[in-house]
Amino acid sequence: PNSSSSKFSKIVKTTVKTSQMGVGVHTQKDLTRYVRWPAYIRIQRQKALLQTRLKVPGAINQFHHPVSKNLNIEILNFAKKYIKETREERKVRITKMAETKTKIPAKASVISGINEVTNLIEKKKAKLVLIANDVDPIELVMWLPSLCHKMQIPYAIIRSKSELGALAGLKTCAVLAIDEIRSEDTAALRSITDKIAVEVNYEKTIKNHGGNTLSLRSQRKLPSVEKH
16 A cells, blocks of 8 residues: 555646746736727727717717616506507408408507607607617607607607517517507506606706716826816
């Protein structure tokens, strides 16, 4: 036993860690700043940085502050009752119309498309307008809150265009409108519009500018600049 242990004891040798130049294993460093990121990541980071540095007008800044999470969930749950009919449902409805030879109207559902929603708002037929907060370019929907406010139609800025797209049977959707409400949902709609009226204050949000935030380096320089 002693001879075998002495025989294999020299296979693995313990090395003493030294701090000499080029000797020893160096501690792992964070090399994130040396990574060559793809173009789309660099662009979205630069865009996010510019949005914090530059002064953002209130018309754009309001899209950075959508409705609260609880109200967002409540609105989407209500809108799911008016989800657009699928191709299969439409096929079944048309087949029944052909068999019975009577007109079967489609169920009340959300209206998608900027032009269609705009027409409903201008005619004051829309009961509720839902606008996505992450539309790109933002100019597509930037004017909708002002139009809704002018026509006295309740609107809400929802947290994701994919959530609205799921209601419209699409991948993404910029804006939705509900124009027909079933009688049993009247109280639920009134409750939602009351909460929106409390949370969404157009007169206040349109005057609140965003961005205009200094970097950490500039913030550290401020005290010395103010002294001089």
